[in-house]
Amino acid sequence: MDIAECLTVIESLCAGESPPQDGRAEPVPAGAGHRTVELATSHGTAPGDAGERQQAAEDLQAYREAIAERLHERWGRQAPWGQLTVRLRAGRGEEIPEPWAGLSLLTDELDVWQAPGTARWVALGVADRDDADEIRLLATVTETPPP
Numbered sequence: 001m002d003i004a005e006c007l008t009v010i011e012s013l014c015a016g017e018s019p020p021q022d023g024r025a026e027p028v029p030a031g032a033g034h035r036t037v038e039l040a041t042s043h044g045t046a047p048g049d050a051g052e053r054q055q056a057a058e059d060l061q062a063y064r065e066a067i068a069e070r071l072h073e074r075w076g077r078q079a080p081w082g083q084l085t086v087r088l089r090a091g092r093g094e095e096i097p098e099p100w101a102g103l104s105l106l107t108d109e110l111d112v113w114q115a116p117g118t119a120r121w122v123a124l125g126v127a128d129r130d131d132a133d134e135i136r137l138l139a140t141v142t143e144t145p146p147p
Contacts (some may be wrong), residue, residue: 006039006067006139010122013037013141014115034099034142039067042135053135057128060137064126067137068111071122075113081123083108086147097144105129106138112146119143 001009012018013035040063042056072078086104090096096104103110107125114121123140127133 001039003063003067003070006137007070009037009039010067010071010124010139010141013139014118014120014122033144034140036099036103036138036140038136039063039139040137053131056135057126060126060128060135064111064124064137068124071111071113071124075116075122078111078113081110081112081146083110083125089147096147099123099140099142100144100147103138103140106136114145115141121145 040060042053042060083104086096086100090101090104103123103125106127106129108129110123110125112121112123121142121144123138123142123146125138126135127138128135
């Protein structure tokens with residue numbers, strides 16, 4: 001998907017519509033009031049090849065930043081949300097609502113906005129914490145505010 005297609009998917013999610021189907025699985029199961037979709041993946045990056053994995057992660061981070069820049073222009077610049085604090089809070093037994101709990105296990109950082117005129121929150125991040133899994137650019141739309 002190119003940047004314009006990614007923005008269209010995010011807009012569809014914000015409008016409460018299902019985005020165009022492209023066969024991608026939802027890595028964070030959809031639940032009441034939230035949906036997560038893959039916008040891009042590393043497509044079979046060899047798990048054992050650290051250099052190839054690092055390059056794929058950098059490429060998807062750059063793609064995330066390009067999409068985030070368009071969303072900053074629309075919805076205002078926001079500081080990235082580090083996920084370490086959420087993981088620590090969950091580890092101490094605090095209940096973190098979905099999709100935030102699941103996203104904190106997949107990503108180290110999210111770009112987060114509240115879509116103007118709606119009760120929906122949009123999160124954009126790169127899931128690269130599991131070395132055995134593909135790296136994925138994720139977009140989540142939820143009615144649950146960030147913790």
